[in-house]
Amino acid sequence: MLSGLREQGVDLTTADLIVGTSAGSVVGAQIATGVDVDQRYAAQLAAPTGEIAASMGRATLARFALALVGPRDPQQVRARIGGVALRSRTVPEEERIAVIGGRLPVHEWPERALMVTAVDARTGEFLVLDRDFGVPLVQAVAASCAVPGVWPPVTAGGRRMIDGGVRSPVNLDLAADHERVAVLAPQARGFSAAGGVAGQAAALRAGGARVVVASPAEDAVRAIGRNVLDPARRAAAARAGRAQAAAAVEEFARIWGS
Numbered sequence: 307m308l309s310g311l312r313e314q315g316v317d318l319t320t321a322d323l324i325v326g327t328s329a330g331s332v333v334g335a336q337i338a339t340g341v342d343v344d345q346r347y348a349a350q351l352a353a354p355t356g357e358i359a360a361s362m363g364r365a366t367l368a369r370f371a372l373a374l375v376g377p378r379d380p381q382q383v384r385a386r387i388g389g390v391a392l393r394s395r396t397v398p399e400e401e402r403i404a405v406i407g408g409r410l411p412v413h414e415w416p417e418r419a420l421m422v423t424a425v426d427a428r429t430g431e432f433l434v435l436d437r438d439f440g441v442p443l444v445q446a447v448a449a450s451c452a453v454p455g456v457w458p459p460v461t462a463g464g465r466r467m468i469d470g471g472v473r474s475p476v477n478l479d480l481a482a483d484h485e486r487v488a489v490l491a492p493q494a495r496g497f498s499a500a501g502g503v504a505g506q507a508a509a510l511r512a513g514g515a516r517v518v519v520a521s522p523a524e525d526a527v528r529a530i531g532r533n534v535l536d537p538a539r540r541a542a543a544a545r546a547g548r549a550q551a552a553a554a555v556e557e558f559a560r561i562w563g564s
Contacts, residue, residue, distance in 0.1 A: 307490050307520060308337070309347040310551025316558045318488050319343060323419045325480045328471040329492065331422045331450035332409050335443060338420035339412035350544035354537035356408050358397060361533045366394070366455035380501075384472050385430030391454035391468045392427050399458040406448040415443045423470025423477045424449040427459045432473050434480065439463070456535065474501035478510060478517075486561045489519040492534070516561040520554050522546070 308318055319337045326334025336346055373386040396402070407413060415437035422435040424446070433439075435446040441462040449460035449467035459466040470477060475493045487510055494503040507517045522530060529546035531539045 307547045307551050308343040310548035314555040316562050325421045327423045331447045338416040338418045351541045357537035360535040381430040384425050388427030391459050394455040396458040403448045407444045422446045422450050424467040425472045427466040427468045478506035487517045491521050494521045523550050
């Protein structure tokens, strides 16, 4: 999407704040550190060597469902999901961090404003990781991508951290003081209505912001497939996203311009 939109004259990489959640933290970190989006698009078309295949099976989904049973306080729900993550058998943490490191051409926090979201697996506290938080960039991104029950929690700064998507797939409220907000949301629904993209975008608009949201169109959904964690689907998903940019550019141009 980013590569295709830029080709059409809308360069979202000029944003003065980048918020990355889960897989979005990988993309956000690359943009913030100055990596060229066309080069990264080309990299998505290559065979995903060094990646670890994974899926979210029925057993993991059942554990998620059980974690949602009980008090509905959002932080308590996140803590219960964190408990699932802490008890699950996964690949070693170091192995997963190495994979994330391989995705990031630059491993140092940028000078640009970059927020990477995560959740404390033990307490359910929502964490906004940036260059001042004290967690290395690779570990921060690995934490934001630590899907509970699939990938191991990441240890840093005395915490065990999991996927920021446990709170929200986008965490748009972090951009509440900005006038223009462009959102690329591969997944729009969260564990709660408050965490969903639609509700958070509506709140920003109510505050006076101009917000544009893009989620996968039908062709992109088919290209991604049922298992969003399958690296073998990467090239097809990338092509579909770039193709979708042509249909989305007019809407983004209304708030972003050239």
